Amino acid sequence: MFNKRQSIYRSSSRRSSSGLSVIAMLFILALAGAGAYFLMRDLSGPSVSLSPETSGRIGLAQPLELDMSDKSGVQSVTVTVKRGEKSMTVLQQTFPTLETRQKVSFNLKETKLPEGAFELEIRAVDGSYAGFGRGNATTLNLPMVLDSQPPRIAVKTGPPAMYRGGSGLIVYTVSEDVEKTGVRVGDLFFPGYRQDNGSYVCLFPFPISMRTGDYLPDIMARDLAGNETSSRLLVRALNRNYRADTLNIPESFLNFKAGELAQLCPEEATPLAQYLCSNNKVRISNDATLIKVAADPANNSGKFLWSGRFQRLPRSAVKANFGDFRTYVDGNRQKIDEQTHMGLDLASVAHAEVPAAQAGRVIWVDYLGIHGNMILIEHGLGLMTQYSHLSEYGVQVGEMVKAGQIIGRTGTSGLAGGDHLHFGVLVGGVPVQPLEWLDATWVKKRAGGRRARPAAGMAGRHVGEEQHHLAHEHFLLGLPGHAVAGK
């Protein structure tokens, strides 16, 4: 009996203990689940960002993009425009699948909003079970200003005329803050730089490769709301005849340069083929590099680093001019190539000290194809000077140099037969006539830098009259057929 009871007791005790452990385990599981839920549950709505960042100014047709993300997935988004009592939904979208990131584009064209202030409400909902399955919502109420007016540009000073191969500098004002402004020349763009007094300065070239009839520079400005204005700059395009020159490429030259030519064009078999490849393929690639270097904002001070004229290699003879149209002939006087020379070749004694033509910042100290060992100095506003075929460097990238400071020594590196300096002046990476920049009168009148004076015929105007000029209709651009700029 006793034994049996004991056994009964034991067995019941066993049953009871296993029942307890199940409950305990369920309890622990429930706690863990709740803990996990509390730890992992989604308490906030999607993060929402609107681009582009326009400082609250929006144009009607401006494309806008919403970038939303949420760990539970983005369920829906609604965009409403509110103005006074009125409101209008411009976007309402529920996404078919829950993705952690969604991007949608919209614009305000349909709203036909008038100019002025309004509110943009953006409401995005996530796919969590919060709020009994309604999800978490993020609501942004953004104060905005509708701006459909393009900026107005007033040119204060500019060149009345430019020579083919030359440079032009304009000073102008824009009626509002801009996202982009500058001068377009064909496919090329030359940015304008805002100065401390609020005006913009833009330096641009008349590329020697363009014909006078094709030279139609446009000035443009685009405001933060995406409204753009552009107009023809009325600058008389003057032709300048450049010299024709014949360059001998004898066997002796090819032998002298054999090692370097083989490095420039290893894929070609003969020194002549390597030379022709260097003078064409490598030249084109080098030109593209110069444009790229100039376009890098890191290589561009937005202000005048120069003051007054530029100086050339002292005690040197001019061996070739900018714009020389060169016909290359071989030892038998047979034409093998033709190219336009894009700088000033200056010869002094061998390994002559090379001074910086003007104050600036060194942005390139390296070998570049046909230029050999080359230094580039930027002088601000997209202006650079180039020193090619060097034998020695005396400066480093990033160094600020003074006008006349020795930066290296002349040599024969790259496509140079004899020791000389190839001196180039580049505007936005495009080679221009260096003689303008070496001419004190031209620089003072057209590109004076820190001591800049108004261009001829504009004398007597000063910064205080800026507002007055904004109202000067004949300087205002943007009217077809009325495009007038400068003089």
Ligand SMILES: [Zn+2]
């Ligand atoms: Zn040269």
